[in-house]
Amino acid sequence: MTRSVRVLLFATAREAVGAASVDWEVPASGSTVRALLAGLVEEHPQLEPILKGSRLACNGVYVRGRRARIGPGDEIAIHPPYSGG
Amino acid sequence: MGKGGSNIDRPKEEGPTMSKVQVKVPTPLRSFTGGTSIAEAEGSTVGEVLRALVTEYHALEKHLFGAGGQLRNFVTVYLNDEDVRYLRRDATPVRSGDVLSIVPSIAGGSPAEAVRGAGRPVPLVGLAEGDEELGPPLTRDQMRRYSRHLLLPEVGVRGQRKLRASKVLLVGAGGLGAPAALYLAGAGVGEIGLVDFDRVEVSNLQRQVLYGTHDIGRPKLEAARDRLNDLNPDVVVRIHEQHLTSENALDILRPYDVILDGTDNFPTRYLVNDATVLLGKPNVYGSIYRFEGQASVFDARRGPCYRCLYPEPPPPGLVPSCAEGGVLGVLPGLVGTIQATETVKLLLGIGESLIGRLVLFDALALRFRELRLRKNPDCVICGTHPTQTGLIDYPAFCGVAAEDTTPAGAKPPQMTPEALAARLAAEDPPMVIDVRNPSEWEIAHLPGATLIPLPDLPQRVTELARARELVLYCHTGRRSAQGAQLLVELGFTHVSNLAGGIEAWAQKVDPTMPRY
Structure with missing residues (x-):
């Protein structure tokens, strides 16, 4: 039984954390995106400014706002904007 | 769950x-x-x-x-x-x-079915079906040139004539625009417009396959026109050698059926998005970062727009430009050809378009991911009650005009390369700090410098003596200005910034130094 969510990191978020994904433990009763991000920022302060403009996806679907509930086994992706051409 | x-x-x-x-x-x-x-x-x-x-x-x-x-x-x-x-x-x-x-969904057809690929293909660009709109029959030469298309029932003679009657505008003739332009010209798209104002530089050739070594120094669009006309003389190439602005964007985009966004900066992306929403045209989007890429088709008439994904541009300085960040050469080839594929499908009205889906590509993992993207009903430009009815010129901050983001008044002084050279030759030289990335340090660095990449500076500030004179540098002077500013805020009093960075040093002091 997994007790964690998988956080996928892209572009500048990946560089800020130094990994393409991290597994983050959450209570079996679930948590929220907001709480997850707060925990991540505590461990990786350099992520904070990047999160402001990033879009988040939960299990492959974009979520608006940060109230979305998440639970063990969910996959949360952090997509910062980038503009290279 | x-x-x-x-x-x-x-x-x-x-x-x-x-x-x-x-x-x-x-x-x-x-x-x-x-x-x-x-x-x-x-x-x-x-x-x-x-x-x-x-x-x-x-x-x-x-x-x-x-x-x-x-x-x-x-x-x-x-x-x-x-x-x-x-x-x-x-x-x-x-x-x-x-x-x-x-x-609201658009009038006619059932676009949402096309988005999910459930129903019959729906023409997404709406080229008229009447024969007269498709121009004269294909010539014998064109039959031979496009024979591999004609053999596909999904294209055929009629589809090829549609392509020939189509007009596509590429905004940006760089990493993404270059492969896209080549394939669209090869495919026989009748008219290809290009917006760019750069000249070909040798550092472009690692990824911008439209240009050759003999083009270095030429205006990109001249070189592009020659290459595309050589590839396919049927194609009319229109060049728009200018910056896209809120003043000219609508007029430049208006004559085209599909817009391909291959620009390298946020202000132009928002201009292209907003103009395509206002004009009701599909915006075939691609963007790259180091080893990663995104592609989608934004068409506000039947799906989300770029602002539904990212409502506002990020603040200046948060995202490094290509020049600062580097990019795998083949990456824009992959993303640009995805854009060309989507463009051709839109023009032909075949297949399942990327509307409502964002494709994410990671070259290091060689993995494609797909995200379902929804229209934001509160989107300021394409939502249910739009509040933005015109175009916005955001300040340019990725690349050229990015210089100044520090507040006036507390700016650390600048030191010219010549002045630094003199100080280094004198007694009691300053400590020189290179705030670039280790990969840039490996290309070239100033003699006697210490490498402290900008992201590490806050943690490594204890290594620096407050009484000592410090000179910071980076590639062009922008990142080091941020670093110097940070040191000033932390109470360092003898801090200056090398004006123009190591690039200026290579030009003014040491011409043997490699430039990048």
């Missing part, structure tokens, strides 16, 4: 109580509600509420429900800010005070 958004923001269990819900009616449907923009209806689920709504407004029924009584595929309904397709569709429970929004 369910896939998608079924667990999002919704309580898990709810009894079948009747709830009073507001329903936002989009402008095109208000003629069926007697002009009402917000109606009220009761029910315990989305389906019940909508059925209650059509009981009151009969004329709405055939627009919302199919013959079998099910909610039509192409009707997009949001419960508060979630698309009900990603909740429990008709069965999604509602609570009193919830707001249902019916998001």
Whole structure:
């Protein structure tokens, strides 16, 4: 039984954390995106400014706002904007 | 736990109580509600509420429900800010005070079915089907040139004539625009417009396959026109050698059927997006970062736009430009050819387009991911009640005009390369700190310098003596200005910034130093 969510990191978020994904433990009763991000920022302060403009996806679907509930086994992706051409 | 958004923001269990819900009616449907923009209806689920709504407004029924009584595929309904397709569709429970929004879909056809690939292919660009619109029959030469297209039933002679009658504008003739332009010209797109104002530099050739070594120093669009006309003399190449601005964007984009966004900066991306929304044109989007890429098709008439994805540009300095960040040469080749593929499909009206989907590519993992992207009903330019009706010129901050983001008044002094050279030769030279990345340090660095990459500076500030004179440098002087500013804020008093960075040093002091 997994007790964690998988956080996928892209572009500048990946560089800020130094990994393409991290597994983050959450209570079996679930948590929220907001709480997850707060925990991540505590461990990786350099992520904070990047999160402001990033879009988040939960299990492959974009979520608006940060109230979305998440639970063990969910996959949360952090997509910062980038503009290279 | 369910896939998608079924667990999002919704309580898990709810009894079948009747709830009073507001329903936002989009402008095109208000003629069926007697002009009402917000109606009220009761029910315990989305389906019940909508059925209650059509009981009151009969004329709405055939627009919302199919013959079998099910909610039509192409009707997009949001419960508060979630698309009900990603909740429990008709069965999604509602609570009193919830707001249902019916998001308008375009007239004719059933685009949402095309988005999901469920129905027959729907022409997305709407090139007229009349023969006269397709121009004269293909010539014998064209039959031979395009024979591999003609053999595909999905293209055929008629499709090839459609391509020949089509006009595509590429904004940016760089990493993304270069491969896209080559394939679109090869495919026989009748008219290709290009917007760019750069000259070909040797550092472009690692990825911008449209140009050759003999083109170095030439205006990109001249070189591009020569190459594209050589590849396919049938193609008319129109060059727009200028910056896209709020003044000229609508006029430049207007004559084209499809716009391909291959620009390298946020202000132009928002201009292209907003102009395509206002003009009602598809925007074939691609963007790259080091080893990663994104692609989608934004068409506000039948799906989300770029602002639905990222409502506002990020603040200056947060995202490094290509020049600072580096990019795998083949990456824009992959993303640019995805854009060309989507463009050709749009022009032909075949297949399942990327509308409503964002493709994410990671070259290091060699993995494609796909995200479902929804229209934001509150989008300022393409939402239900748009508040932005014109174009916005955001300050350029990626690349050229990025210089100044530090507040005036507290700016650390600049030191010219010549002055630094003199100080280094004198007694008691300053400590020189290189704030670039280790990969840049390996290309070249100043003699005697210490490498402290900008992201590490806050932690490594203890290594620096406050009394000592410090000179910071980077590639062009921008990142080191941020670093110097930080040191000043931390109480360092003898800090200056090398004006123009190591690039200026190579030009003014040491011409043997490699430049990049």
